[in-house]
Structure formats: C-alpha cells, structure tokens
Amino acid sequence: MTRVGSELIPRAASATGLDTSVVENWIGNYKRSQMTNASSEPRPSKAKVHIRELSPYNLFCRDIFKNKGTMNDIKGRWATLGEDSKQEYIQEAAALRAHGQAQDLSPEIRDAQIKMHLKKLKLEVSKLEDLGVETAILSFDHKKSSLEVFELSSKGATDFLDSTDTVNNFALHFKASSSAATPSTREHVSVLVGKVKDLFNQKYKEAGGTGRLPYQSLVNQGLTIKVSGLPNSLTLKKPSFYGRNQLVGILQAADDITFEIGK
Incomplete structure (x- = not known):
C-alpha cells in the first residue's frame, strides 16, 4: 500500500520503532483532539429575559x-x-x-410581556372564531414612537374593520391624546388622514378594485398591490399610521401615485 504524507512520518516510525500506520493514527488523533478542544470553547450566551412571576x-x-x-x-x-x-x-x-408592575419593568421585559399577552390573545381570538364568535382587538402602545395600532381580528371582524373608519378613528384618538399639539393642529391631522384615505380609495378603484381599500388583506397577504409614486420610499399602509409630514407629502404627490393590483 502506498502512503501519501509528510516525509517526517517514516523518520518518526524509524526513530520510535513503530509502524508508520501507528504514527499516522497518532497524528490523526492529535489533530482531532485539537479540533474538539477548539469547538468546545464556551461561546457567549445571550441573556435570557425571564418574565414569569415567582410563585x-x-x-x-x-x-x-x-x-x-x-x-x-x-x-x-x-x-x-x-x-x-x-x-x-x-x-x-x-x-x-x-x-414588578409595568412602571418598574425594563424595556426588554416589558416588550417580552407584551408579546406574550398578544400571543395569548391571538390564540383566544382563533378559539372564539372556531366557536362562531367574531372578535376585533385594537391596541395602542403609548411608549412606542411609531404611534401605530396593533390589530388582531377574526375574518368577519376584519371585513368589518376594513369597511369602516374604526381603526383610523382609534389611531387618531390616541395620536391626539399623546400629542402636545393644540386642538386645531390635531384636527388638521385628522383632515389630512381623511384626504389620504380618500386618495388611496380612489387609486384602488382606478386600478380595478371595488369598494374601499382593504388594508387588512394587505397585512394578511391576501391582496397584493404594487404602488408607485409614494414619496420618500414610503410603503402603503393605513393613512392613520403616517406622520403629518408624510401625509402632506403623499397629498402633494397625488398625481404621481398609481396602484396595480396583483393577479
């Protein structure tokens, strides 16, 4: 059998009186042990966020x-x-x-608890829907800078929310209460939201859609709309989720905005 390897292997075999196969096995075992030691070094672990209360x-x-x-x-x-x-x-x-009440929680634990509760709510909404109960849940986080509304609903309730201004009104209510702006300024924002909503509904109809733009269907990926012309690389979402400057920019770019409904 011909062996391919370092010239030192025959020398080591000759010097030790061992067969070359024994020397090769020893070298192989040594290399494997070095690889094992390197891979077994402790890796930095991520700190776990414990949110369960102690009983x-x-x-x-x-x-x-x-x-x-x-x-x-x-x-x-x-x-x-x-x-x-x-x-x-x-x-x-x-x-x-x-x-450990909310005011004492760290931001990480607070976010973890919110996610945990929303996950439970999602499961409960699904169970209620199986029992023939339509449910809609809207939530607004005062500590988030985005001022967005989280919406969780059954299919029938989703259709209702899409056909009404409930979500927009909910968002506007909390935007107004969380803002230090004057009443006249808050009213101006609501007017902008209404104008953008009408604009989006118009663009949706021009693209072949019927009725109002079903925003929840976009979230659930039941409907795909390719939008062109929105300023500053904005994405399509409910008008109440935009800030004042974004609403103004959308209205200024109204003539350039087009919708294309996916097939």
Missing part, C-alpha cells in the same frame, strides 16, 4: 437550594409546611409582583 412555591424551592438542598429534599415538604411559613412565602410573592 410562593418557587420561593420555597429557592430557599431549599440556597441551603444546598436537592429535589429530593423538596418532595412532599411544601404540602407539610406550616401555614405560617406558607403565608410568609405568599406575602413575599405578592410583594415581588407589586414591585
């Missing part, structure tokens, strides 16, 4: 582990714990919950 039982387990206890020490002890001791854990858990 009295969790606090009881914490104290057991602090005293170097094990899971075997926990089994059955909570059930036999005295009522006074249980009350101490119950009060501590309540105090932690009170301290």
Whole structure:
C-alpha cells in the first residue's frame, strides 16, 4: 500500500520503532483532539429575559437550594409546611409582583410581556372564531414612537374593520391624546388622514378594485398591490399610521401615485 504524507512520518516510525500506520493514527488523533478542544470553547450566551412571576412555591424551592438542598429534599415538604411559613412565602410573592408592575419593568421585559399577552390573545381570538364568535382587538402602545395600532381580528371582524373608519378613528384618538399639539393642529391631522384615505380609495378603484381599500388583506397577504409614486420610499399602509409630514407629502404627490393590483 502506498502512503501519501509528510516525509517526517517514516523518520518518526524509524526513530520510535513503530509502524508508520501507528504514527499516522497518532497524528490523526492529535489533530482531532485539537479540533474538539477548539469547538468546545464556551461561546457567549445571550441573556435570557425571564418574565414569569415567582410563585410562593418557587420561593420555597429557592430557599431549599440556597441551603444546598436537592429535589429530593423538596418532595412532599411544601404540602407539610406550616401555614405560617406558607403565608410568609405568599406575602413575599405578592410583594415581588407589586414591585414588578409595568412602571418598574425594563424595556426588554416589558416588550417580552407584551408579546406574550398578544400571543395569548391571538390564540383566544382563533378559539372564539372556531366557536362562531367574531372578535376585533385594537391596541395602542403609548411608549412606542411609531404611534401605530396593533390589530388582531377574526375574518368577519376584519371585513368589518376594513369597511369602516374604526381603526383610523382609534389611531387618531390616541395620536391626539399623546400629542402636545393644540386642538386645531390635531384636527388638521385628522383632515389630512381623511384626504389620504380618500386618495388611496380612489387609486384602488382606478386600478380595478371595488369598494374601499382593504388594508387588512394587505397585512394578511391576501391582496397584493404594487404602488408607485409614494414619496420618500414610503410603503402603503393605513393613512392613520403616517406622520403629518408624510401625509402632506403623499397629498402633494397625488398625481404621481398609481396602484396595480396583483393577479
């Protein structure tokens, strides 16, 4: 058998009195061990955001582990714990919950909790829809700079929202309440929103659509519309989601805006 490799291998075999195959195996094992050591170096882990509240039982387990206890020490002890001791854990858990209210949460934990609750709402809306119940949920986050409305609804409720001004009115209400602008300025924004809404409905009809522009269908990707002419690389969305300057820019570019409904 012909071997291809370093000239040092035969020399090493001769010097050690070992067969060349043994030397090659040793070199191979060494290289593999080096690769394993390199790949086993600890990688920086992302910090986890814990959002679940601690229960009295969790606090009881914490104290057991602090005293170097094990899971075997926990089994059955909570059930036999005295009522006074249980009350101490119950009060501590309540105090932690009170301290961890929204105003005390970090931005990361707050966002995580919002996502968790919205996910639960989505599941509940789906379950209600299976039972024949139409549901619409609108939410507005006062701490977000985008001032957008989150919409979660069943199919029938989505059709209703698309055919009315409910979402726009909801957004305008909270935009007004979160703005330091004067009443006349807030009214001006609502007028701009109405004009852009009428413009989009007109462009939608010119492209062959019927009725009002179904914004939720765009979100759900049930409808595709190619838009040209929107200023500053804006994307098509509900008019109430645009800022004042964006609304003004859209109206100024009205003649250049065209819709093309996807097939």
